[in-house]
Amino acid sequence: MLDRRIGLLVATLAIVASACSSGGTATTAPQSEAPASEAPASAAPPPSGSAAAGDCTVAVSWNNFQQPRWAAHDEPGIRDTVEAGGGTYISADANLSTEQQLTDVTTMLGQGADVMIILAQDTTVIGPAVQAAKDANVPVIAYDRLIEDPDVLYITFDNIGVGKAEAEAILAAVPTGNYVLIKGDPGDPNASTFLPQGWDDAGLKAKVDAGEITILNGPEGGAGEWPKDYGTYTEAWAPETAQANMEAIIDKAVADGNQIDAVLAENDSTALGVAAALTGKNYDPYPPVSGQDGDPANLNNVAKGLQYVDVWKNANELGKTAGAAALALCAGGDMASLTLQDGLIDPAVAPAAGLTATAFETPGGNSVSSFILTPTPLTAENLQLAIDGGQVTKEQLCAGVDAATAPPACQ
Amino acid sequence: MANVADVAPVTGQVEPPAGRSVRGMIAQTEVDFRLFGMLIALAAILLGFHVISGGKLIQPSNMLTLAVQAAGIAIIATGMVLVIVSRNIDLSVGSLVGLIAMTYGVLMTDWFPNIFGLAPDTPFLWVLALAMGIGVGAAIGALQGFIIAYIGVPSFIVTLGGLLTIRGLVWYQSNGAAVNGLDKTFLLIGGGAQGSVGGVLTWGIALVGSIAIVAILINSRRQRRRYGFPVRPIWAEIVLGVAGCAAIIGVAWFANNNFWPQGLADRVAAEQGWGPAPEGGWKIPTGFPFPIVLLIAVTLAMTWIATRRKFGRYVYAYGGNPDAAELAGINTRWTILKTYVLMGILCALAAAIVSARLNGASLDIGDTYELLVISAAVIGGTSFAGGIGTIPGAVLGAFVMYSLKYGLSFVGVNSPGQNIVVGIVLVVAVGLDTINRRRGT
Numbered sequence: 002m003l004d005r006r007i008g009l010l011v012a013t014l015a016i017v018a019s020a021c022s023s024g025g026t027a028t029t030a031p032q033s034e035a036p037a038s039e040a041p042a043s044a045a046p047p048p049s050g051s052a053a054a055g056d057c058t059v060a061v062s063w064n065n066f067q068q069p070r071w072a073a074h075d076e077p078g079i080r081d082t083v084e085a086g087g088g089t090y091i092s093a094d095a096n097l098s099t100e101q102q103l104t105d106v107t108t109m110l111g112q113g114a115d116v117m118i119i120l121a122q123d124t125t126v127i128g129p130a131v132q133a134a135k136d137a138n139v140p141v142i143a144y145d146r147l148i149e150d151p152d153v154l155y156i157t158f159d160n161i162g163v164g165k166a167e168a169e170a171i172l173a174a175v176p177t178g179n180y181v182l183i184k185g186d187p188g189d190p191n192a193s194t195f196l197p198q199g200w201d202d203a204g205l206k207a208k209v210d211a212g213e214i215t216i217l218n219g220p221e222g223g224a225g226e227w228p229k230d231y232g233t234y235t236e237a238w239a240p241e242t243a244q245a246n247m248e249a250i251i252d253k254a255v256a257d258g259n260q261i262d263a264v265l266a267e268n269d270s271t272a273l274g275v276a277a278a279l280t281g282k283n284y285d286p287y288p289p290v291s292g293q294d295g296d297p298a299n300l301n302n303v304a305k306g307l308q309y310v311d312v313w314k315n316a317n318e319l320g321k322t323a324g325a326a327a328l329a330l331c332a333g334g335d336m337a338s339l340t341l342q343d344g345l346i347d348p349a350v351a352p353a354a355g356l357t358a359t360a361f362e363t364p365g366g367n368s369v370s371s372f373i374l375t376p377t378p379l380t381a382e383n384l385q386l387a388i389d390g391g392q393v394t395k396e397q398l399c400a401g402v403d404a405a406t407a408p409p410a411c412q
Numbered sequence: 413m414a415n416v417a418d419v420a421p422v423t424g425q426v427e428p429p430a431g432r433s434v435r436g437m438i439a440q441t442e443v444d445f446r447l448f449g450m451l452i453a454l455a456a457i458l459l460g461f462h463v464i465s466g467g468k469l470i471q472p473s474n475m476l477t478l479a480v481q482a483a484g485i486a487i488i489a490t491g492m493v494l495v496i497v498s499r500n501i502d503l504s505v506g507s508l509v510g511l512i513a514m515t516y517g518v519l520m521t522d523w524f525p526n527i528f529g530l531a532p533d534t535p536f537l538w539v540l541a542l543a544m545g546i547g548v549g550a551a552i553g554a555l556q557g558f559i560i561a562y563i564g565v566p567s568f569i570v571t572l573g574g575l576l577t578i579r580g581l582v583w584y585q586s587n588g589a590a591v592n593g594l595d596k597t598f599l600l601i602g603g604g605a606q607g608s609v610g611g612v613l614t615w616g617i618a619l620v621g622s623i624a625i626v627a628i629l630i631n632s633r634r635q636r637r638r639y640g641f642p643v644r645p646i647w648a649e650i651v652l653g654v655a656g657c658a659a660i661i662g663v664a665w666f667a668n669n670n671f672w673p674q675g676l677a678d679r680v681a682a683e684q685g686w687g688p689a690p691e692g693g694w695k696i697p698t699g700f701p702f703p704i705v706l707l708i709a710v711t712l713a714m715t716w717i718a719t720r721r722k723f724g725r726y727v728y729a730y731g732g733n734p735d736a737a738e739l740a741g742i743n744t745r746w747t748i749l750k751t752y753v754l755m756g757i758l759c760a761l762a763a764a765i766v767s768a769r770l771n772g773a774s775l776d777i778g779d780t781y782e783l784l785v786i787s788a789a790v791i792g793g794t795s796f797a798g799g800i801g802t803i804p805g806a807v808l809g810a811f812v813m814y815s816l817k818y819g820l821s822f823v824g825v826n827s828p829g830q831n832i833v834v835g836i837v838l839v840v841a842v843g844l845d846t847i848n849r850r851r852g853t
Binding site (some may be wrong): 094096111112392 | 602
């Protein structure tokens with residue numbers, strides 16, 4: 002009987018061993034072969050400036066890699082900057098689970114992380130993970146999504162500016178008519194607060210109040226709080242959820258005899274769902290749709306005319322900023338007055354406030370140190386910028402685009 | 413092999429196979445081969461990843477994180493064993509954990525202060541919350557159990573419906589938003605440095621455990637003598653006693669080598685006026701985290717229920733042969749209903765751990781728990797044919813699964829990669845088991 006148990010054991014180990022060897026090559030992060038203590042020996046020469054930190058282990062907790070941008074742009078931006086500075090990059094993916102993210106952060110603290118960069122799955126229940134890092138005296142960078150904690154460094158694009166750029170483009174194309182608002186995850190302040198605030202900055206609320214614009218998916222009976230009760234939220238920003246919601250909205254508009262003139266979708270994954278719903282139902286005439294993130298699939302939709310504007314946050318630069326900030330924190334920099342190396346970040350997207358951290362007042366009433374980068378709106382006219390920035394290849398951008406109606410970048 | 417429910421010594425009249433081979437000697441100690449094999453597999457997995465990670469994995473802090481992670485799944489898996497043994501399934505556990513976690517959340521952040529008028533610092537608020545969570549779990553378990561046992565709708569369908577319905581209720585409970593800010597005492601259930609029993613109590617638990625092992629061995633030997641049953645050779649008794657005590661004391665020593673993080677110790681020291689930190693910083697042992705203590709208590713209680721109570725014996729009897737159990741006069745419907753009530757209560761305990769760890773609740777809590785729990789039970793030797801499965805096996809199954817997941821994530825394999833490995837291990841473990849059973853009987 003025992004020999005059978007040994008058989009089970011050997012089989013289990015064989016699986017583990019094979020999985021590890023294949024997993025090791027599949028993962029893009031080289032953490033398994035380069036423990037922190039050995040990094041300096043083989044490190045590239047440190048760059049000029051004070052950011053050199055030989056023993057710096059920078060840990061990144063991603064909430065998911067389902068949105069194409071994180072793995073394609075943010076991660077290389079952070080990793081290359083950290084490794085060029087002589088540090089070690091480690092990361093974990095929580096696969097959309099708040100529990101897993103807490104575990105990931107604890108695990109990486111156990112692996113000796115010196116700085117913790119967190120892209121929070123949920124900005125509310127991330128608290129214990131941030132506390133665990135603080136308890137271990139490890140500084141936390143809230144990457145792209147805000148964390149309500151006075152001791153984090155917030156690195157993001159100007160999300161109010163993103164919303165403003167989305168709404169400006171759509172309002173210019175459709176000054177009056179029926180609008181549909183597609184918002185992101187209800188737990189994300191970008192979705193509930195910052196982006197709608199940007200829409201208002203572009204004049205959306207004023208036009209709604211003046212009766213020039215009607216929100217088709219407003220609250221039942223028309224009485225509700227602006228902007229909270231207007232529009233449809235998309236749990237986890239999932240494209241299929243946005244698609245299902247949009248299909249229901251289209252069906253209702255058709256039943257009510259309303260024409261959808263424009264769709265303000267908060268980001269690209271929701272815009273993808275909206276475009277799928279509109280094309281799936283052959284909606285005619287096709288309304289302008291907004292989005293942000295510059296995902297290749299969405300830029301392709303812009304080239305095809307299925308999305309009107311895609312506000313692009315150059316994630317390579319965001320990653321570089323986070324990597325540089327992590328190295329500066331490792332070198333003992335003070336979070337409140339952290340200064341980044343000159344020349345590392347593209348001046349077109351660099352923070353309007355300069356390369357020294359500025360205070361940012363959060364909706365929760367905290368004041369956090371921050372770097373706020375500047376976004377770029379992309380329409381059919383200036384898609385070339387995305388190709389130049391390495392966001393998309395010309396083949397990806399122009400796949401399936403009709404030569405007769407092709408934008409300049411595809412000709 | 414007719415009934416593996418009992419991890420205690422077999423009470424048959426058959427002499428254990430004697431002999432000088434390793435096999436014969438292990439047989440004489442009457443150790444459960446399955447559990448023994450899984451313990452070795454667990455140790456091998458951890459050691460393997462320890463080597464791959466360059467000697468960084470096996471540290472007290474990492475092992476306690478791993479154990480706390482597995483605790484919730486292991487607790488529910490002890491109940492899933494009884495459900496699967498009685499030829500049913502429960503797919504709704506993940507959603508139920510989510511619902512109860514959100515119940516704790518809204519109770520403590522909204523309903524207690526705003527509806528019940530209880531101030532946030534009211535003592536024993538956590539007891540009230542826990543009792544209400546357990547009540548919700550038991551009630552939903554009873555409803556599902558009633559539909560399965562008395563109306564006769566297949567458990568797969570009822571609990572699949574439960575999975576969807578209950579997950580939907582979670583959204584309505586909080587209006588689709590996450591909540592946070594739970595009762596301070598409640599948070600201790602989630603573990604962490606402050607949610608641990610501390611150094612002294614950990615040694616106390618180890619001492620009580622060691623005394624219990626020795627007492628059980630002596631008592632069992634005396635009882636067997638008295639009724640003329642065969643007893644283990646005296647060397648086997650000593651090996652079991654020494655190994656058991658050494659394991660318990662070793663684990664306690666290991667846990668007591670995990671210390672409070674410096675930042676936390678400094679903060680609490682400043683708040684409570686402990687004075688300046690000693691040379692080299694504070695060294696406060698955490699010992700066992702509360703989720704682990706809870707898991708140990710649940711495992712002992714569930715093992716007792718499964719092997720020593722009428723209810724437990726009925727579950728195995730029904731699983732082994734439903735018709736025979738019915739004809740023997742067992743109230744099988746009531747028995748099945750009770751397995752689901754138990755499941756609901758265990759979900760409430762697991763939900764308390766998760767929500768306390770997160771200091772709140774989000775909409776995704778408990779997602780895919782049902783699959784993890786069923787995997788743990790099955791890796792732990794529970795058979796879908798019914799009648800076979802042990803509580804300690806399921807707990808070990810959860811730990812085997814989580815040590816694989818944790819080890820893989822530690823060496824940088826992401827979630828999809830972890831799922832591939834756990835999926836393969838699940839099928840291989842059950843495959844080997846099936847082959848063994850075919851040969852063994």
